[in-house]
Amino acid sequence: MxxxxxxxxxxxxxxxxxxxxxxxxxxxxxxxxLRITEEVKIAFYKEGTEKYIIFNGTDTNISDWFRQDRILSSSWSAMEERLYAHFSIER
Known part of the structure; x- marks a missing residue:
């Protein structure tokens, strides 16, 4: 792969x-x-534009920080309004 x-x-x-x-x-x-006690941000950049999701990273591990119930804010309105059919991250 x-x-x-x-x-x-x-x-x-x-x-x-x-x-x-x-x-x-x-x-x-x-x-x-690291014992993360703050926010975690995932960002995507394309042609000078940033799209992001900020999560509550407190007491998370590498497998569970990317969860819909941990979203604090996002540049996508659908994330803020919880309008999505599927939400996951594969490792």
Whole structure:
């Protein structure tokens, strides 16, 4: 299976067009030791536009932070209004 994420800093830059993968922060590998007590943000960028979802990350682990009942805010109105048929993240 081909790798689709990268920790390369060049893939994090919004001005880079040569990166063919999604940026994944390596801090994610330390999730369980970080004891997150704040918000967690997932962001998507395309053509200079950011779309995001902010979750309550308190007392979460790498598997359960991305849940609909943890959404605090979002740039998508459907997320705020809880209007979606399916909500999950696969690891």
């Amino acid at each position: 081909e790798e689709v994420t990268s920790a390369e800093e060049s893939c994090m830059s919004l001005s880079t067009t040569s990166c063919s993968q999604h940026y994944r922060d390596p801090v994610e590998d330390q999730w369980d030791t």
